[in-house]
């Protein structure tokens with residue numbers, strides 16, 4: 001029964017779920033005690049019970065670890081030139097994904113695993129203690145299978161992005177590709193994944209094709225999530241709600257009917273403003289979604305094409321400045337919101353019984369995540385109650 005107490009916390013964000021959606025459950029001059037990997041006690045610092053080890057936060061802020069619900073880490077190569085061309089006026093097109101498919105197919109398992117390990121380390125040091133990881137750069141039964149297996153070495157949140165774009169050998173034959181996904185790929189990969197995902201967008205897959213992929217995934221025991229409405233208005237959001245998907249991600253171009261559909265369903269809208277930043281896209285209308293009562297999550301969407309960052313603090317800063325989310329809304333969306341998008345109740349909050357996944361900031365309040373953009377504010381990262389990253393030393 002190893003116990004650790006974090007004391008003298010200036011601002012503690014608990015996301016106590018009993019306070020309702022969006023409530024940060026902030027406490028001041030607070031403390032938390034971790035015991036055997038979970039939160040065992042939360043209260044005033046002055047009342048902290050005895051613990052085996054202690055850490056004095058000296059007035060700094062503590063939050064639940066970020067829950068990153070959208071990332072593409074199994075890939076090889078990079079596309080910096082494509083980014084530079086965009087910054088000179090080129091438009092992002094889904095076809096760029098094929099460049100990464102080619103590089104990923106040519107890479108060894110060890111090279112792909114090393115890339116996942118490197119990016120997960122980066123992600124962890126920027127405060128993400130739960131990270132979902134998609135396949136999607138294999139796009140053949142065997143390459144998707146090895147991508148799912150490699151992702152599964154690092155996280156339980158493996159998403160089979162079976163239909164990202166039709167690969168080169170299926171150029172102009174998206175229906176044939178979807179048939180192969182439904183008849184062959186999903187059966188091979190489902191034992192290694194929790195989620196089924198599809199890119200429902202012009203240049204990728206249409207509504208019927210996307211529905212076929214999600215339906216086959218559900219029949220194989222996977223839970224649906226959707227990439228939709230990133231590059232233009234389209235059927236992605238409505239399909240996600242129709243399929244009772246856990247989340248629809250991007251949601252940059254939505255109609256009032258899309259917002260109503262989300263507000264009337266249980267699908268989370270996961271906003272990925274880093275992708276809109278790096279593609280010089282417009283930003284999603286977070287206010288319309290939040291004001292309609294839609295559950296909003298924030299993800300970083302690390303991938304080599306649209307958004308090569310693992311930093312949720314960066315995305316929080318954009319969400320506040322450009323999407324007009326309040327700092328509290330953005331922090332909730334990157335923690336409890338991400339947990340909702342992954343249908344997880346054990347992460348995203350510091351309620352008693354939750355996983356002891358927490359971050360300490362080099363700042364007195366969560367407000368500083370948006371107030372001090374670009375500054376490495378993540379000072380401590382605790383995973384299952386253990387200090388696993390620290391900018392000031394002492395990590396395991």
Ligand SMILES: N=CN[C@@H](CCC(=O)O)C(=O)O
Nearest residue numbers: 097199227275303304305306
């Ligand atoms: N939009 C689709 N998939 C990725 C981008 C993939 C790429 O360009 O390599 C995304 O989530 O942004």
Ligand SMILES: [Zn+2]
Nearest residue numbers: 070072227301
């Ligand atoms: Zn994505």
